[in-house]
Amino acid sequence: xxxxxxxxxxxxxxxxxxxxxxxxxxxxxxxxxxxxxxxxxxxxxxxxxxxxxxxxxxxxxxxxxxxxxxxxxxxxxxxxxxxxxxxxxxxxxxxxxxxxxxxxxxxxxxxxxxxxxxxxxxxxxxxxxxxxxxx
Numbered sequence: 001x002x003x004x005x006x007x008x009x010x011x012x013x014x015x016x017x018x019x020x021x022x023x024x025x026x027x028x029x030x031x032x033x034x035x036x037x038x039x040x041x042x043x044x045x046x047x048x049x050x051x052x053x054x055x056x057x058x059x060x061x062x063x064x065x066x067x068x069x070x071x072x073x074x075x076x077x078x079x080x081x082x083x084x085x086x087x088x089x090x091x092x093x094x095x096x097x098x099x100x101x102x103x104x105x106x107x108x109x110x111x112x113x114x115x116x117x118x119x120x121x122x123x124x125x126x127x128x129x130x131x132x133x134x135x
Contacts, residue, residue, distance in 0.1 A: 001016075001045075001050055002014050002016045002041070002045070003016060003017075003050075003065045003068075004017075004042040004045050004065065005017045005037055005042065006037065006038045006041045006042050006045065007020050007033070007036060007037055007038065008037070008038040008041075009026035009028070009029060009031045009032065009034075009036075010031055010036070011026065011029050012038070013026050013028040013029055013031075014041060015027070020033065045065055049063055050064070050065055050068055052068070052071060052072055052075055053072055054072065054078055057077040057078075057094065059075055059077040076095060077094070079092040079093060079094070080093060080094065080097075080098055082101060082102075082106075084102075089105065089106070
């Protein structure tokens with residue numbers, strides 16, 4: 001999506017502000033690019049709702065562009081990284097897939113107790129054992 005500030009070439013072709021620094025000319029007409037803002041398109045962008053970038057994973061939230069980044073940072077449908085400390089595991093997946101991943105890929109993690117799931121991580125490349133909680 002082209003989000004404000006929205007720039008345009010001299011012929012009116014739109015360029016998003018994230019792409020502008022990477023371009024030397026308009027990708028549509030190859031004309032020169034300045035810093036001309038398209039205020040009409042910015043007004044349109046400010047009046048519509050945009051889908052979360054995790055819509056393909058199941059998120060049905062639509063929101064103004066000003067709230068989009070904050071939502072996506074905490075969206076329950078975002079990819080989750082393996083919670084094992086030490087960064088040796090590069091796995092990513094849905095929240096529902098975290099527990100199966102831990103049980104399959106980190107078999108030496110042992111359930112210790114309780115209603116909240118508490119693990120003792122013993123297969124991590126850190127000095128000593130590390131206690132952590134998965135709520």
